Amino acid sequence: MVEPEIVDWEAYYEATLEKPLHPIFERLEPHLPPGGVALELGCGVGAGVLWLLERGFEVVAVDRDERALEIVEGRLPQGARCRLVLADLADYSPPPADVVVAGFSLFFLPRSEFQGFWSRLRTALPPGGLFAGQLLGVDDDWRTRGYTVHTEDEIRDLFEGFAMLDWEEANRPGKTALGEDKHWHVFHVVARLGAPR
Numbered sequence: 001m002v003e004p005e006i007v008d009w010e011a012y013y014e015a016t017l018e019k020p021l022h023p024i025f026e027r028l029e030p031h032l033p034p035g036g037v038a039l040e041l042g043c044g045v046g047a048g049v050l051w052l053l054e055r056g057f058e059v060v061a062v063d064r065d066e067r068a069l070e071i072v073e074g075r076l077p078q079g080a081r082c083r084l085v086l087a088d089l090a091d092y093s094p095p096p097a098d099v100v101v102a103g104f105s106l107f108f109l110p111r112s113e114f115q116g117f118w119s120r121l122r123t124a125l126p127p128g129g130l131f132a133g134q135l136l137g138v139d140d141d142w143r144t145r146g147y148t149v150h151t152e153d154e155i156r157d158l159f160e161g162f163a164m165l166d167w168e169e170a171n172r173p174g175k176t177a178l179g180e181d182k183h184w185h186v187f188h189v190v191a192r193l194g195a196p197r
């Protein structure tokens with residue numbers, strides 16, 4: 001059975017405003033180019049957007065929720081080189097980007113939309129382009145919600161042609177950002193398209 005989406009996004013944004021940045025950003029940092037365009041997909045309240053701006057990137061921040069973009073807009077420093085894009089990834093064609101961050105966002109796409117989006121994303125990455133983000137594994141509690149979950153082999157296939165820079169599989173009970181119990185099965189990935197530099 002497929003459950004409808006039941007995330008209370010307003011409560012989620014409030015909870016994540018105070019949360020420390022996810023460790024994947026630390027893992028991404030040593031691989032960053034000195035500047036360029038960074039794309040944040042499903043940016044939420046924009047902690048990653050601010051982090052990328054601080055590192056000199058011109059940022060394109062995408063979310064399908066107007067409220068998320070409103071919050072990000074309110075957090076941007078004066079003159080920030082940041083474009084906010086209201087779009088659903090299901091029909092979004094990403095612009096060329098040197099770095100793509102997709103923190104806990106791509107799996108919200110239904111499976112029927114995921115592969116098309118992934119192909120468009122790959123086209124947007126130049127050789128040497130970086131990806132950092134999370135995908136859900138098949139043991140995740142949210143597998144019944146119509147979100148996209150993947151086996152490890154499927155994820156390795158998605159990253160064919162990438163050098164894997166950092167890879168962690170976490171398959172254990174935990175909490176959601178709102179403090180609810182949840183079994184998480186998450187693949188945390190930092191990868192570079194093409195050979196490692």
Ligand SMILES: C[S@@+](CC[C@H](N)C(=O)[O-])C[C@H]1O[C@@H](n2cnc3c(N)ncnc32)[C@H](O)[C@@H]1O
Pocket residue numbers: 009016022041042043044045046047048062063064065068087088089090102103104105108109
């Ligand atoms: C779990 S939050 C993650 C936010 C942020 N990346 C982080 O790690 O804190 C997922 C975000 O992705 C957005 N989102 C979910 N599905 C989306 C879609 N199909 N298109 C665009 N944004 C989407 C949600 O609105 C939400 O802001």
